[in-house]
Amino acid sequence: MRRQEFRLDWTYDRLCGFDLETTSTDPQTARIVTGSAVQHGGGRPTSPRTWVSDLGGAEIPPEATRIHGFTTEAARSAGRPAAEVVEEITAALAAAVDEGRPLVIMNASYDLTVLDREARRYGVTPLMDRVSPAVLDPYVLDKRVRQYRRGGRTLADLCRHYVVPLDGAHTSEVDATAACELVRKMGRRYRVLASMSPAQLHREQVAWAREQNESLRAYFARTPGKEGWARDVRLEWPLLPLVEPVR
Template identity: 70%
Template sequence: MRYPAAGLDWTYGRLVGFDLETTSTDPHSARIVTGSVVGYGGGQPTSVRTWLSDVGGSQIPTAASAVHGVTTEAARSAGRPAPAVVEEITATLAGLVEEGHPLAIMSAPYGLTVLDREARWYGITPLGDRVSPVVLDPLVLDRRVRKWAQGPRTLERLCRHYVVPLDEDAHSSEADATAVCELVRRMGRRHALLAKSSPARLHQRQVGWAREQGEDLRAYFARTPGKEAWARDVRLDWPLLPLRREGGR
């Protein structure tokens, strides 16, 4: 592992950003359209690998295409076979985790669950069965250090707050993965609570923080007229959602 220079915290080390553009907001059934893995910081040039999948013959809904700009026709004509894309993304992440690099992932339970379910669908060894990644999720971290901040914590809003460059019209996995790395780094440098912990310690703390945040959200929905039913859909698991009991994806 390449450690930061003496006297510097983890925000000066190498981070790996990971982001997906997909067919759906449901992590159990979404198919990967594009995926990017970005090596960032640590005194080294930024490295980027991006994949375009043929989505395994699935359709990309118009609403999803409107967000990331990839149509079903484009994916099928220019994309690579979905199983190969899933294997290469998983293997790339596993290799970087083995080198000791933390993964920076916005809303980690979504991206990691999509990748996990795709791997299982194609009979590929999932990331979590290969390595134990250390994950830094700006959504969970910001909810901890700015508990009472108002408004949704989208990637765009967080980047504006922490003054991180992001082309809000791009909506590409490469742009988002790069922005998340810088976002996590600036969050760490602004908040001592984050900087003074190692990435491994932060990972463990986020497990508890995410559960507390989910429990608070459940309680809010449960006591809010018209939102009571939403409480049962709030998941407390982080950074990976468990398999559905009925099996499959």
């Protein structure tokens, strides 16, 4: 009797989660405070790697400290030279891509843009100039499969909705690990996602993110008091293009 073969989809494969904690919400100027690359799943133990940057002379404003807990003094004391941290993070992600792993990044256009600008700031070859990753973004995916779901879509909101542990939110290792678990649950709940390869999903997310951001831009434009916000909504995903020299 011929054995029946079952195809396992990408939700059973090894993924690489990535997350940054930074100095600012502006990806063009934010500096990396901590970063984590977490190898997750695929029938193997989770393997995290975390970096702390000395900020390269920048400072952490109080509002950022309240989110991730790092002060300027703590980062400079515990951190390694920023240029080395940026190179090592970029190299680790490129290696994961070369090994065939999707990059799982919550709100990818922020983290990947920060990493890109930091690379350019320190003369490091940017990630997208090294490899062409397949990126899985829980934020974009959830907005696609549950467009009209009530509630927020922060990482904490999504973890509550999909019942994913998030102990110690706003540490880069915990957030990167949670993002991996999120996309696995999404893929297994919504088979339309698991039926596509990571590369196909990446291409679809480019279009989905544009549609989602166009809708948000239109909402702001027609809402009294929010009209000015519309011009700040960017349509590109997963990397915002460079439009001016990095500062």
